[in-house]
Structure formats: structure tokens, C-alpha cells
Amino acid sequence: MNQATRNVLCMTGIKKSFSGVPALWGVDFELRPGEIHALVGENGAGKSTLIKIMTGAYRRDSGVIEYDQKSVAFLNPTEAQAAGIVAVYQEIQLVDFRTVAENIFLGREPHRFGIIDRRVMNTRAADILERLGLQIDPRSVVGSLNIAHRQMVAIARAISFGARVLILDEPTSSLTETEVSVLFNVMRRLKSEGTSIVYVSHRFEELYAVCDRVTVLRDGRNIVTRSLSTLNRLELVCYMLGRQPEEVSKGVTAFREQSQNILDRPVLLQAEALKYKKRLDGVSIEMRHGEIVGLAGLLGSGRSETVRALFGAEPLESGTVKLEGSLLSLRDPHDAIAAGIAFLSEDRKADGIIPELSVRENLTLAALPNLTQWGIVSRKQQNELVERFMRRLDIKAASAEQKIHELSGGNQQKVLLARWLCKNTKLLLLDEPTRGIDVGAKREIQQLIAELAEQGLGVVMISSEVEELVEGSQRVIVLRDGQSIAELSGEQKNIKTILHAMAEGADRQEAVGK
Template identity: 45%
Template structure:
């Protein structure tokens, strides 16, 4: 099935940004007539590799070859001249123009009196026919669905004589029927000799459509495998790190965390809550004093679940009950009024305000809740801030220090203090220990356990399975935008959790 010589080969390619190495001596290859998947977690280097291959970034070292000939791309247009075309998750076409105009944009054929519209439509129709697409080239592109627009993007690449097609998360907004149609088109292109790079967070789809896969982690190439030769559980282990690697950041002391205090029944019930294109409808109960971990690969829906429960995203189906009363969570403000506080995984963009002081950041949500016309008394402000600085070990301990001067771990502590000041009933934490040092990680884990022991419920999202198993009472497993199962943490092992993430509910069979 594969040609002896790769159509694309990257040898020891590195990419640096201001002294930070985003891609470290990565080797990668593609063959004509194959679908090759590139997989890895956030920050693994997938986007950097694609941008190095398509002329967006210039490698600081290494070599790129196309059909055995060394190539240096100064721009995406330069890469396109070598037959490399990219179709992104968000199409860059023009919905106000016709299908034919989008397919042939920049490559229109001209006659004596300008563009020959018949020739252009014929060329577009030929590209559509080669893909088996029944679309009207005269129709406005905007009259078609997102999935059909993506197929038009592929037809545009084909009309440009693409021999190397890169698809960046093409299925993230598609339903199952649309995914099946896309895969039919990709298999047809593969059979015609096109080399296809398929980038996706959906492991099931990777195994369904790809012949070969390459795994990246932390800017390094972990390996290239024929898809049939590597089990899904092995792929997940290599993406996130082996069990031993996961334990590197575990607290050194094996002290017992506080046991949570459980109520007689759930105080929060999510019933058939979901949003089209974001996450499939799910049911979830949460008890007071319970820590519910959320596990899953990037793109699985773990953050989307948190954002729906916290009112950041609005559910278009189902409802949420608190104390058996339906509560419409239309915004983070209404969620806060219901006792739900949310800490985003992006503390720089959605959390801390760098030019504010520690004190101002801690008091921000509490003051907003009271209203800016009802300022907190000065003595109360100082006492409250001092208590959180001390209890959370925020350094420096100067409440007037600007937050942007703090380390990432101390910024995370400031953000936690902000929400704890509201005394919520449910604290939703998305990756609260990511990017912090080992001591801070242990301190945050202890704090979460103490909060639960005092009756606060916690949703705890982490990419580190060992941390979830250590901290959580139950673990909700997300796969492909779906809540797959909620596992009780009764002697739950990392291996069992990893297997469910890789295979779903049928993990016990542990087959590919």
C-alpha cells in the first residue's frame, strides 16, 4: 500500500520561540496513498509541526524533504507550490460566493472578456465529481452545512492539485453521518494516491480511518506506528506519559488526604444537560462534600462539562436542579448566585488580572457580588486577604504585590482564594494544578480535600490520572464529547482508568 520513499520527510526538525523549544529534533514522514494521524495532548507540538511543514514557521534546525528533495518554505504559498494544502477546522472560504467561486478562487480561467464562468463551473464540478459530492457549483456556499463547506475546502485543495492534504481537527463540529461522509471522501483520496495528514483528538476516529500514526508529547516525537500494530491503551499511555511518568509530580509524602463528608443525597443533579456541537447530553449527581474527578483526553469534553455546570456555556437541552429545584444557569453570575464557582484552565485569559494586586484579585468576585456601590469595609478587606495569603501560602505575602510578578503556582493560589472568598457550595476547578511545582500541587490537593471535608463539593479536572485517583471520590470519564461512565474510586487503579479512556465502557476486553 505504501511507496518505498516517503512523499514528506522531516528529519530532526526543531522550532524555537524566544529561547523556548516548541519542537525538539522531531522526525516525521508521510507516504502517498495513506492516511497518517498525528496525535498528542495540548502543547505536544502538533500545530508547530504543521506550521513548520506548511511554511508558517521556519525550523531552527533539521531538514524537510518533499519526494526526496530538500525543501525550504518561506510562506504557506511556497508550500502550496509543492502540493501541500491545509484544511482547517474553521473553513477560510467565503460563504457569500458560490461553491464554484470558492473552489476556483485565485485559479479562475479567463477568456477574451475576463473570467469564463462556464469553464470555472466545469472545473469546480470536476473537482466535486472526483470526490463524489452532489453539490450545485452555482449555489451559494453559505446555503450548505459546515460539513459540506469542509468538503468544498477539500475540493478546492484537489482543484489546486494537492498531493499532500493536511486536515486539522476536521470532525470537531460534525455529527456521525457527516463524519462518515468525510471519511468516505478521505478514503477515496487515499486510493487516488494522495497523502493525508489527519489531526484529531478523537481516538476512535483515528483508529477508524488512519493507516499510520505518529505520537508527539512535549515537543518530542514518541514514535511512529502502523495503526494496527499499537493498542489504543498503549497510544494513550504514550500521549500522556507512562504510569511512572505520571507519578513524577506526585507529592513525595504518602500522607492520607482528608476523607470527604458525604451527604445523604445529591444536592446538585444535572439531567440530560448538553449543547449541540459542544457535548452530548449527560446526567450527573453531585453530593455535598464530594470530589468528582473528570478524566479524558484533550477534546473529550471534560472542560465543556465544567463550563456547562458553571453557566459559562448555556445548555440547549435538559436542566440542572439544586436541592431538587430547577435552576437555569444562564451565566456565571447566575451560577454564582446558586453557589457554583468556576476556575478556568486558562488563568491568564479567564482568571487573574496581572496588573491588579493580590488583594484586588482575591476580592474581585466578592466585591462584584456585593455590588460596587457597597464596598467592603477596609478592615474586613485586609483581614480577609491576610487570612487567604496565610492559609494558602501565597508568596510573596505582600497583598499589594502585582499578580503578574508572581509565579504560576502562586497565581493559581490567588485565583483559588478569589472563589473561596465566596464560600460556594460547588467549586468547579479545571486543571488547578497544571504548571505548578510539586509542593504547590500537594498544597492544592490538600486544600481540596479539606474543603470537601467541610462540606464543599468539588469538580476536579486533571490530565494527570494519578492525581485524579489520589484525590477523587468518583471519576467521570469523558470520551468524544460524551460522558462515558462515572467510576467509583474504590481501589480504582490508573490502569483501569486508562483503559476506560482508551476503550470506553468495554474496557475490560482491552482490545483494539
């Protein structure tokens, strides 16, 4: 059987760049008839770009797409839908005030004598819902449905196009376990009818429960395509992160050996049982002054949500946060900043720097209230502050007036660190502090973080580079599905144990340690 017969969709050598920056480097992807194929990878791996090329939302720069044994080049999603390739995204796109049937056939309503034939439309919608095994009234207003039923209506709409390839992008992010079971039953029905499904999810339990094969992308490149029945979870984690436990040696980062007398220091942070929707489910962290605590986990584990909750950027449904013994009410980031908590986002371009402002303006942004009198900023005090921190952090710029977007990534990150050091910061929350910067700048940032901790600053550090967590942290807390599933220190704080915890969860920790 040749490849064209075997695959309903075959993408070969797909390349795509944005403003000269490659997002896909010649990716291959194949989908068989009646297959549920997982597409996984961390942030920036290229999953969304590949899906948008599949559905005609993006045009590929080069490469070949064969669908149904024919070369295709969809100009837009409408063309892809007409051909039978339909995506259902995480953010459900339905019209709340319209009925289920109206949403399923929106823009394609059956007419009789120039008037929408609602009887026929409702009957067709009921047939599709019954085919999927769903007990949903086609006359119900979508806005009255729960999230799970809305998700099913979106899938029913996709099926109404005669979809032969259905793409589901994180479809279970807001569903309960029972609702996930309903979705999986629908997927299995479609698979039995010959529909092929591309399934994007970060939850390993789901992948192994419903998917046949998996393709792993990393940094816009194919890493592997394998049957999930031949791939254990640890192997999958290693493919996603580009790490093997036996390949990592000590001393690959610039972090120095951390002080071991942390227990003698007073407690800085006590965060207990933090809950937020399905993203955080009882996360707890306790740390002391001068301690670096690492947060490990895959995409969707709850790492970023944890630090955002500590910064007041995610509204907690329950749980408590204490800083130096004082209970905090974190309604928004302003409350966190006032308490002495600082945060560096993983996306410094979107959430950190203000590109068109100068180094001086970016660096002193958080300190402006302290530099202002009668509504006027003291340029003298501002310049003194900027000069001190540019020298202290060795920020390389033509001058303080140079626009920050002209600096290297490492120097931009230093400016953002300096922004918070200008304040009376007690706790520094770092989300991927060395991502996207060159090797030399990375070592400088690592050294700086270690120095700040030695001076008494508490640091919570997220990193996808496991070596950074092992060598830079006194303790590593592993998160999975919004829960703290392991806390590792001493000899247990090693690459192998962390990867096993990320892959298998708390139930395997005893076996790992043996």
C-alpha cells in the first residue's frame, strides 16, 4: 500500500516564517483514515501554525500538502471546510442567542420559497446530534447550554460540513471528567465511521486513552511520530523537552552551589491550596528568604498559573497567600506589587517591555510613584536610579535613551529585572527567565538570580530546562494538571526523578526513588 493510499492527509516539508523568523522548519505530518492522531509540543513548538496551515488560515511558504491523494493549497478556512477539513478551537466560536440548529447551519440554512425552513434545519441538526449520541434539543438556545454541550455543538457544526478531517484544539480544557468521557465517546464514534481526528492536548491521560499515534514538534521541527502503544510517558516527555536523563551532566548552568542553611532563615511565602477553575487544583508552596524554588511541569501543568495567581493576575477561587506571615488579599497585580511581589512573564515582548520607550523609561516604570512629586517626575532621581542599575546589572546599551526594542534579549531581560529591583521587592516570580536569549546572556542572568537570592530575595523560578531547575533551586516542586505532585530536594532533586514525576505523577515517585 503506497503512502498516498494510506494517508488521508499528507504534509511534507512545510515551512513558514513570520517577519523572517521561522516558525516551521520543513515539518512532515501524515494522517490516516479513521485515525486519532495526537499533536503535541511545548509553547512555541509550532502546533498552532501547522494547524492553521492545514485549515487554510495561513499560507505555507514552501512544502506540499496532499489531501485525498491530490495536491491542495487552500486560500482560506472556507475552502478547507468545503473540502472536509474543519477545526474546533479551544475558544468555542458560537452565537449565544441563536439556537443549536441555527449555529450548526449558520450561513448555510436550508430555505423554502426564500425563507429559512426551520423544520428541515431542526430535523437535520437532530440527525447529526443523534449520530453523535448526544441528547441535545436542536431548538435550545446555545447560551443556555453548559460548556460541554457547547463543545459538542461546535463538533456537530464541523460534522455538518461533511468533515473527513476534524481538528480538536485543547477541547477538554474546561470539561469535567464525566464530560470528557462523553467527548471521547463522540470521538470514537467518528473514528468508527472513518473520520480522521487531529487531537491537540497537553494531558497525557487523554492522549493514551483515545489516540492511536502521536507527532511531537519542538522549536518548529518534527521530533518523532510513533504509535502511543510503543511509547511510554517518560520517553514522550524527553522527546518534548529534548532531554534524556543520562545525557545531562552537572555544571551546565552558571548557578553556583546553593546555600544549605536555608532552614535557619525565616519563612517568606506560604501559599496553601490555591485553586482557580481547572487550572489550579490545590497548589501549595512554602519558601524562605533567600531560597530559590523551581517549578517543573509540562505545558498546562499549572506553572504559569501558579505564579500569576501569586501576582494577583489570576483571581483565586480559594486558598491563602501569606508573605512574611501577613495574609494577603490579591485582587490584582497592584496589591502584589504593594506587598513586595514582582513578576517577569515568559513573554517579555507582550507582557514586559514597552518597545518604543527608552531603556530609562522601561527600567523606572514601576518606581515612578517614588520619583514623582506634584505629578512631575524628577529626571535627576530617575537618571541616578537608571545609572546605578545599568552599572549593577551590566546592561549593555548605547545609552539610557536607546529604545529597548533595539537591545538584545538578554539585556531586555536585565532591564525588566532592574525594574523590580528598584522597588522594595521581597519575592521575585520568574517565568522562563532565560528563554530566547543567547548562551552568554543566559549565564549572566543565572548568575544574577543566584546573587539576588544570596542577598535575601526569595525566587520562584519556572524553567523548561530541567538542568536550570536542578542546579539553580534548593527545591523543585513538580506540577501536573494543576496539582503539586512532588517536592524534591537533596539527592532526589535530579533530572531523572523530575522527568519521571512530570511523566507519571505522584503515584510513581516511590518506585522512581528505588
